[in-house]
Amino acid sequence: MERKNLIVGQSGGPTAAINSSLAGVYIGAKELGADKVYGMRYGIEGLLKEKIIDLDDTLDCELNIELLKRTPSSYLGSCRYKLPEVKEGDEVYKKIFEVLDNYNIGIFIYIGGNDSMDTIKKLSDYAKINGSKIRFVGVPKTVDNDLPVTDHTPGYGSAAKYIATCISEIVRDSNVYDLKSVTFVEIMGRNAGWLTAAAALAKNNLNDGPDFILLPEIGLDLKHFIKILSDKMQTKGNIVVAVSEGIKDTKGHHISEDECNVDAFGHKMLSGTATFLAKRIKNELGVKTRAVEINTLQRAAAHLQSRTDIDEAFNIGFLGVKAGIDGDSGVMMNFERLENAPYLSVVKKCDISLVANIEKKVPREWISEDGFYVNEHFIQYAKPLIMGELSNIVCDGIQSHIKSL
Incomplete structure (x- = not known):
């Protein structure tokens, strides 16, 4: 594609795995041919204020990438900003796309939960209406695990x-x-x-x-x-x-x-x-x-991160970049489980309209008959997601994180 710059943001509540997805996006963008990888400070709200950084300045060595994967909360900062309904010519959308054009952005990645996927949907809808070729891809994140379509969300396993x-x-x-x-x-x-x-x-x-x-x-x-x-x-x-x-x-x-x-x-x-x-x-x-x-x-309990969770979060971020490079827009990356034991899942993508503003709840058949506990169906589902530990990178006896922006 002509525009080879990518921008990524984080939104909603923090998790112990959201920065692993950010690391996956960064590495994916660098390995798959992006010229520049920019980060939005404080999500879409920060983008509107042009609070944008070049991630090459901070993710400049392998150690920082590994620290980022082990750092809880949202490294880029977050927001809870609701975009207005899509209307052609709306000033908010004009401002967003003007900023994206100024930075020669071809792919926009947003890591977040349900409300963040609503943002991806609105931006991709606006792009279609106005003929923009920028591709918008959602990477799931939420400890609540309440996004539909995906088997589970990065962040849930560690929580x-x-x-x-x-x-x-x-x-x-x-x-x-x-x-x-x-x-x-x-x-x-x-x-x-x-x-x-x-x-x-x-x-x-x-x-x-x-x-x-x-x-x-x-x-x-x-x-x-x-x-x-x-x-x-x-x-x-x-x-x-x-x-x-x-x-x-x-x-x-x-x-x-x-x-x-x-x-x-x-x-x-x-x-x-x-x-x-x-x-x-x-x-x-x-x-x-x-x-x-x-x-x-x-x-944000990074000292108890699930290795499965962190690895999957990285992979789904990496493959979100690939989806954008392959021409997908208005999609969310998601997990499809193939096996419980041994556990196996694959990353796929779905239309963002199947996700935005929809909640997934614990199935009634996974809850005990009296309603006061869960049964073996839930245990078999959840147990694989908490497996494995990351080796800590320690400084002065305390688990280390990447230096704050």
Whole structure:
């Protein structure tokens, strides 16, 4: 293609694997013939302000590439900026394409989740309307694992590994004293319970897992759950409950919904689910309760990266570049699983319209009949994604990251 420059951005929430995808994009672009590889600082919002860097300036040696793969969060910075609906001549789109033209961009790669894929769709639609030959490719990223089409998303495996490890340790901690207690561990997940379901991976031949897993896919009858909890405590003194931040009651209302605060995409802010449940159970059952909120720790725990996750994140970034060079636009790269044991997946691509603004939830058949746990279907799906570890690059006893921009 005539334009041989590529630009890449990151958007949405950080993960422990998103920078491995960035490394894959960079290496793919260099190996497949791009002249220049630019990075958007703070996603599409930064592009509008022309905050653009030449990645050759920072990714100038093999060590920095390896450090980047091991660095959590979004190296380029992120945003939660919603593009307006596509209208020919819209000033926002004119500005974006003017900047891209000024930098002689032929391929635009955006690494992100659901809302980021909406950005790719709108930009590729605008390009078609206006005859632009720039190619727009989405590379998936989200710890929430809620993108459709793809078997799973980069970032999920590492977050799941971290959650399972934390749950195992919390279970150990909860059993120290001979008393009745309930510990609620709040895990991210607004409408889809993939992260909370990962708590089940803590249980194996050597470690114990949670006693209950509460997912947003199942409406919670709180009175019934309190009865189940009380019955359980007749035979087991210390209970650990993994709970999604976004669990709803049987009427579909989030337990912790904040009606006043919303983000740029109109999502109501959620918090305090574990605290709410801990207070309620303490009052109802008169037992010691604790609320543990893992919060942002689960998104960027690079010390517990899954090797499978990091390798796949790199590969899907690399192949996203190849898709753009091959002429694809308005697509998202995705994983298709071929085998569970031994685990095998391949990278494919799909039309972005099949992904943007659509959520994938934990299938009902992967959840226990009573709705308080997950079954073997989920375990077989998720376990391969947390396998393997990366060797740490350490400085002064601490895992090292690439120097911040």
